[in-house]
Amino acid sequence: MTTSLITGATAGIGAAFARRLAGDGHALVLVARDEARLEEYASELRERYAVSVEVLSADLSTDKGIEAVETRLRDRDRPVGLLVNNAGFGNRAPFGDSAMADELTMVKVHIEAVLRLTGAAVEVMRERRRGYVVNVASVAAFLPRGTYGASKAWVVSFTQGVDKELAGTGVRLLALCPGFVRTEFHERAGMDATAIPEWAWLDADRVVAAAIRDLARGRSLSVPDARYKAVVTATRMAPSGLFGRFSTKAGRKYGPRYPRD
Template structure:
């Protein structure tokens, strides 16, 4: 039986990955900051699906938290077959409104943690000739959206570059770029959602199902919804200045996820 490690596992897209992978019979390592929520989730998934669910409390905004998960990923005796780097957050406010400490924490979670955890997981997968990494980015990666969008753009570029380097190794890397998903993401960031049209909202479970299909097909980039694929196609053709004006109306880091 294979094992998947999911960061940011207790809510939203991370929880949807946990539900789907448990349903498919994968053992899980669930990573988040809240031990109580992790334990409740692990018990529920074990009782419902008969899988083993390990709990790992870690804050990926800290050195100790990243190092703890790195150590688990490098444990060859309890191999990880699929890594889902999902942990992330958004911030409300325009440039200079957000404290620098918060900006740096965002880069640590979205970029440094993704780099280090992917680097910790892949050597073992490569040695076994199989494995996968899903790095959750956002369609904000393709729009001018300050630190949030820039960090997600880094995730996309890093993942696609690494996927190219690992071609033929049996290890698949994919950047997942969701749009607006009904999760706790915006509430935690203090962002209102009343001005977002209903048709733009995605279901987390359907999104995960599409993402896993794309991973199985060997895609290095997944935008798992026709609506957002069309929007991103238009965005590629639109002037950057126009996009900047549109996205600034909802706040610099009003990030789809």
């Protein structure tokens, strides 16, 4: 039985990955900050799918939290066959209005944690000659959007680069780049989701299904839904400022920063 470890596992895309993988018979390791919520969701998955579900409370904005997950990923007696790096958040205010501490926390969670957890997982996967890593990025990786877009662009570049470097080892990486997904993301960031057009919303379960299909097809990049594939293609052809104006303003509010919790 494959064991899958998912960060940011109690809501949105992370929770959808947990449901799908449990339904496919995977044992799970769920990682998030809220231990009570982790336990509640783990119990639900155990009861519904009859699979083993382990919980690991860890804050990936801290070295202690990252180290705890690294340790679990390096446990060769309980190897992880699939890592989903999904944990992330958005800042309500644009760069200059948000606190520098929040920008640095974003870099910690979106870049350093992804780098370190991928490294820990790949270390064991290469020894076993098999394994998968899905790093959740965003269509924002292809659009100008301050620290958030830049950090997600790093995730895409890193993931595709490492996937090529590991060719022939039995280890595969995929960067998942959804657009707007109906999750708690915007509410937690204090963003006004009503500014986002109805056509732009995606369903988390369908996003996960697309990612798993693309992983099975040997792809290193997954952009779910034809609408967003078209957006990504257009951004590569259109003048840089055209999409930047929409990207930087969508859901944003100016003023004091919004707390993560």
